[in-house]
Each structure stands twice: as structure tokens, then as C-alpha cells.
Amino acid sequence: MARILLIEDEAAIRRVLIKILTEESEQYEVEEAADGLEGIEKIKDQDFDLVLCDIKMPKMDGVEVLEAIMKIKPEIPVVMISGHGDLDTAVNTMKMGAFDYIAKPPDLNRLLNTVRNALDRKELVVENTRLKKKVGKNFQMIGESEEIQRIKDVIEKVAPTDARVLITGQNGTGKELVAHWLHQKSDRSKGPMVEVNCAAIPSELIESELFGHVKGAFTSANKDRAGKFEVANGGTIFLDEIGDMSLSAQAKVLRALQENKISRVGSGKDIKVDVRVVAATNKDLKREIDEKKFREDLYHRLAVILIEVPSLNERREDIPLLIDYFSEKISTEHGTAKKEFTENALNTLKNYDWRGNIRELRNVVERLIILGGDKITEEDVNLFGSKF
């Protein structure tokens, strides 16, 4: 039995949600509260596996309710219900610790998926705190800024669930790193992690790359071949640069996500796959949707959880830590002693416009180590450190 508390001031919305949930499963027992204060009282007195909470309410709004729950019973996943005008608030509540949000009027599939994911996560939380999986040394995520901490927290919460994740951010901000962490910290870590760079594959080949093909499906298909979805069975598929995928491939990916089934190009036979999908893009998918280049239904399927990776310019305090980390790594690779950077050198680099790009930062550090003196000074930075 899963106990769900619904905090919502509009009786009509309460009725709809209760109907959807109780019709979905006999296992869902829904308790209701007409405002935040009543909700909090119930949470104090009773045990719940999930809270659904409206954002805009009189007396105590959803954000305050969320803050209170995080203090009293932080293990309960909270899904926010957002109206038309408070989508930004909804996104912010996820940064505060809400599990997810759904928009009004609630879309049936999205609601049920979110509820299932949140309940799965609740089950796993206890186990997860015990097991906290380690991520390999190659995938260290350096940084102590609030922004990085928040991303790590979201990863801890989301990784053990099968929820789909869309990672957004500029080039070189660490999206792929986040995807690796999600896989490594999930129960699928023993399974494969298969990466597909959707931008690098010509559009006429992407379907066969993702779903495989049978012999004779097209001129160069001289034997049967499994696609990446099949290869990733039992693990994670990472669809990088998903914003660059053709519309016809998008339609096929949508079907794979809806039905957990794929078919190889040229074959009518369905193949069942058990794959968690993590996608990333540096594009503004909302704009791509407006321009009819990206399917809105696919977006909603992919973006159950959204992780926005901030650019380096938004977390400058991490720059000296990253420089130190890369300096150590590079000197090990070169077999030389690690070089220190003077305070002034670090400050100059800290104030560069990195356009978010950690890869560029690493290159600059490498160049400075090769060309600079024993200790890297501001002068070295001015001479050799210019980027772009």
C-alpha cells in the first residue's frame, strides 16, 4: 500500500487527481488536505510515501509547505503541482529538493509516471543511503559551489530510480559527466552504459544506429545488426546532443520510450528492451519545439527530471579547485612535478570569460604547465593563457 497525501485548495483538482490515482492502482491510498497548514499537520501525525502539493494556495503556499516537509520528514518525496503562472517556481522547488513537478491540468501519463518514480525512489532511499555507490576516479566531479552541490544532491536522489533525465547546459560544462554519475550510482551500473552522439551520426543512419537493422533493409545492410538500444539492455543509454536528432528518428525514439519496445530497421518484429534513457543537449529545446524541430511529446517523455548544468561563469569559486585538479592530473600524465599557481595567476584565470567551458579551462592549464615557469604567475597567464 502506498499512502499519498494530496495538498490542494481547489476541490475540483483534488477530485480529478484522486480519481486518476485510485483508478490506476488499488495500492494507492490518497488522503487529502485543503491547505498547507492542514497538510503539515497530517504529515506530522501520519506516515506518507508521497506528497503531491499545489504551489499556489492561501494561508501557506507550496514552497513553504515543501520547506516544512524537508525539515520534518525529508525522506518523503514531494511532487509539486504548478499552475499556469508558476512554472518558474516549480523549477526552483526542484532545486530546493522537490522530487518533480506536474503542470495543471494534469496530464494523465505524466502524473502516473511521476507518482510511480517518486514511490520507487522512496523505496530505494533507505537502501541507497546504505549503499551510496562510488563513482570511478576518472569521473570526478570537482567543485564545492552551491550549484555543483545541488547537482550532486539531485544525482543522489534520481540515480537509483529509473526516471528519465534530460541534462542541459552549454558545451563542455560537464553534461556527459553527470550522465556517467547517473549510471554509476544506479542499480544499472553493472549493466552497460552506451553513449550515442546524435549530432555525429548522419540522419539517414541514425535509426539503424539506434535500433539496428536486418540484412537487406538498405543497400549497405549486408547482415543483421543490433542497435544501441539493444546493446544497452539492462543498462543506460545516453543520447547526447538529442536536439540534433531528425524528426523521424525522434518518432521512433518516442515509441521506444512509450512501449519499451523497438524494432530493427526492415523488420516488423518487436524486441523488448529494458533501458534507462538519459539525454543531453546544449540547445534550447523549448525553442526547437516552437520551431517544430523537436517533438513536444518526446520532450515531456525525456524530461521527467531536468538537470541544468551551470556554466563555469556561474560558479567561479570552483575555478581554482579545477585548476589544481587539472594541474595534478596533467603533471601525472606528463610524468613531471605538479606546478603551483600564484594567487594572482589564479585570480586572473578566475575572472576569465570561460563561456562555461571546462574543456577549454583544462587546455589553458595544460598550455600554462608546458610553457610557463616552475610556478605559474600572472605574467605566464597573460603571455600563454589567452583562450579563444
Ligand SMILES: Nc1ncnc2c1ncn2[C@@H]1O[C@H](COP(=O)(O)OP(=O)(O)OP(=O)(O)O)[C@@H](O)[C@H]1O
Ligand atoms: N566538475 C568537474 N570536475 C572535473 N572535471 C570536469 C567537471 N565537469 C566537467 N569536467 C571535465 O570537463 C570535460 C568536459 O565535460 P563533459 O564532456 O562532461 O561536458 P559536456 O557538457 O558533455 O560537453 P559537450 O556539450 O561538448 O558534449 C570532460 O573532460 C570532463 O571530465
